[in-house]
Amino acid sequence: MSNLETSASTTSTPSETSVTLRRIDLRGRTLSLAELKNTVPRTAASAVTTAEDAVKAIIADVRRDGHAALANLALKFDGVSQEHPRVPTAALTQALADLDPAVRAALEESIARAKIFAQAQKPANVDYPIADGAVVSQHWLPVTRVGMYVPGGLAPLASSVIMNTVPALAAGVPSVALASPPQQNNGGLPDKTILAAAALLGIGEVYAMGGAQAIAAFAYGVAAGSSADGGGEAIEPVDVVTGPGNIFVATAKRLVKGVVGIDSEAGATEIAVLADHTANPVFVAADLISQAEHDPNAASVLVTTSPELADAVERELVDQVARTTHRERVETALAGVQSGIVLVDGLAQGVAVCNAYAAEHLEVVTENASEVAAQITNAGAIFVGDYSPVSLGDYCAGSNHVLPTSGTAAFSSGLNVTTFLRAVQLINYNKDALAEVATHVITLSQAEGLPAHGDAVAIRFP
Numbered sequence: 001m002s003n004l005e006t007s008a009s010t011t012s013t014p015s016e017t018s019v020t021l022r023r024i025d026l027r028g029r030t031l032s033l034a035e036l037k038n039t040v041p042r043t044a045a046s047a048v049t050t051a052e053d054a055v056k057a058i059i060a061d062v063r064r065d066g067h068a069a070l071a072n073l074a075l076k077f078d079g080v081s082q083e084h085p086r087v088p089t090a091a092l093t094q095a096l097a098d099l100d101p102a103v104r105a106a107l108e109e110s111i112a113r114a115k116i117f118a119q120a121q122k123p124a125n126v127d128y129p130i131a132d133g134a135v136v137s138q139h140w141l142p143v144t145r146v147g148m149y150v151p152g153g154l155a156p157l158a159s160s161v162i163m164n165t166v167p168a169l170a171a172g173v174p175s176v177a178l179a180s181p182p183q184q185n186n187g188g189l190p191d192k193t194i195l196a197a198a199a200l201l202g203i204g205e206v207y208a209m210g211g212a213q214a215i216a217a218f219a220y221g222v223a224a225g226s227s228a229d230g231g232g233e234a235i236e237p238v239d240v241v242t243g244p245g246n247i248f249v250a251t252a253k254r255l256v257k258g259v260v261g262i263d264s265e266a267g268a269t270e271i272a273v274l275a276d277h278t279a280n281p282v283f284v285a286a287d288l289i290s291q292a293e294h295d296p297n298a299a300s301v302l303v304t305t306s307p308e309l310a311d312a313v314e315r316e317l318v319d320q321v322a323r324t325t326h327r328e329r330v331e332t333a334l335a336g337v338q339s340g341i342v343l344v345d346g347l348a349q350g351v352a353v354c355n356a357y358a359a360e361h362l363e364v365v366t367e368n369a370s371e372v373a374a375q376i377t378n379a380g381a382i383f384v385g386d387y388s389p390v391s392l393g394d395y396c397a398g399s400n401h402v403l404p405t406s407g408t409a410a411f412s413s414g415l416n417v418t419t420f421l422r423a424v425q426l427i428n429y430n431k432d433a434l435a436e437v438a439t440h441v442i443t444l445s446q447a448e449g450l451p452a453h454g455d456a457v458a459i460r461f462p
Contacts, residue, residue: 019317019331021302022340023310026349036356041301041340043268043406048247055212055251062216067225067232073213080182080208084225084232085217087189087206095195103158106395107197110162113398118170121417133433137426143261145175145236146420147218149243152181152210154329155294156191157244159395163402163415164243165201171420177238178203179218181210207235212252215241219256242415244269244402247297263419264380264404264412268297270338271390272359272379274350274372277306279365283386284309285316287363290391292333293326299338301357303350310341351375358409361390380409435461 024039031039061069067084074080099107127137148164151157161178168176178198180190189195190208198206209217221237240261241253250267271291273284288300304310321330333339344350347366354362358378365386366372373384380403381393394401402415413419438461442454 019314019321020335021314021317022337023343024340025343026353027343027345033352033356036353037407040342040353040357041299041338043247043297043299043336043338048251051247051251052255055248055255058212058248059216059220059252059255062213062222063220066222070209070213070217070222073211074182074188074208078182078210079184080188082182082188082208085179085182085207085209085235086233087195087208089204091189092195092199092204092206095192096199098192099196099200103193104196104200107158107162107200110159110396111166111201113396114162114166114400115170117398118167118417121167122170123418123421123423131433131436133430134436135426135428137428139424139426140418140421141424142172142174142420143239143422144173145238145240146173146177147215147238147241147260148176148178149214149218149241149245149249150178150180150190150194151243151245151249152183152191152194153246156180156183156194158191158193158197159401160244161194161197161201161203163400165198165203167400167415167417168242168420169201171417173420175205175236175238176203177205177207177218177235179207179209179214181214182208211245212248215249215252215256219260240420242402242419246295250405261419263402263415265406265408266360266402266415267405268299268338269294270299270301270360270405271363272301272303272354272357272361273363273365274347274354275302275304275306275309275363276347276350276366277309278367279304279306279309280386281309281312281316283389284313284363284365285320287389287391288313288317288334289320289324289330290389291361292330292339293324294333296329296332297336297338298333299336300334301340301342301359303342303344303353303357305344305346305350307343310343313341347372354379358404358407360403360405360409361393363388363390378410380404380412380414431460 074082123140125139130136146168150160180194182188183191217235218238218241222235224234225232242263244266247267250265253262254265269291292298292300324330342353355378360380362379363383364373369385373382376382393399400415404412438457441457445454
């Protein structure tokens, strides 16, 4: 154990849970950005390496064996036998018809709020007259086809159907396909609520495919199957793959980036809470648990100026974890190396830690929380104050919950309308306008040792 870490464990009784959060004490220390990045809690590098090796093998299998590989992987990982992963239209229609009215109302409210914000994000085209007879434009055009991934393992995220689909439709994407893992308890089809959400949004192309194999199928496409593997129809490749997932899904997206575009590496979920003595420990503990219940690899991190708050949060965790539904999963996540409490001297150091960590979700619960939040430069989404919990953003804030993880928020954005758009520049000069800069073009081409570039202009003015 390094001199930066101390163990902070709770005393449990048979009726209580056991919660252990490591502490990283940065008080009295001045660390560089590199040192901060190496100090904040992270998933072990060995886990990432293991995932990458496994994902490379899966991608190779899908590229080589197509539908046969998808069937084998569905049986191996999901315990489902399938001839073809395409979900019948009738199953989508039936799932919507069977949907609990209260769940439908909640989905419709989430859709309505997401649509409002998505429409507000659409960038305007620009047509700018650089000079007389010279117009340079930038027009935003949607990609042609998108493959969207919706998790369905430990938590079937019907809300992710909304988060993927609404901005894609707002961008004007003409072809949208969705994949979610097959479920043994639903006849080998994805979760019923996920199917219903897809139907509610008019998504007719849905596949029962999970994990890295779904990402590979979207990135490279799958040829029509032979009679030996059921003769399944082709899965056409996409231009962009989006959606959250576990470490294997995030790794697959990273490995196919360049073949297709991706939104970001939206892997196992993270929450960081920047808090001072004014924070409510009951709320903070609940929010840390809310993300820990996603996955044993989820990260829950508290950055605080107050040791007293840290102690109070830990006491709350004992009580609340004991009562939560996914107790074992939460305990594993909180005890992992990716979770912990970071003690800092003041909010300036806390902000520096949060910017180094670049959390997927960052809650700021301090005095003058809006002012402190304005100092955050690296985060997928920032939740300000006691009444903007991450759970709100997961469902009904109007924002998007598909966000960059593992520190990639330092250079990646959350999923939004521009994820599905490309900025295309148009150059429209007449003869007089070209003549005005012809000598400059020729001069620069000669300076760079590319005289044919200049010749291409000079030949227009014999």
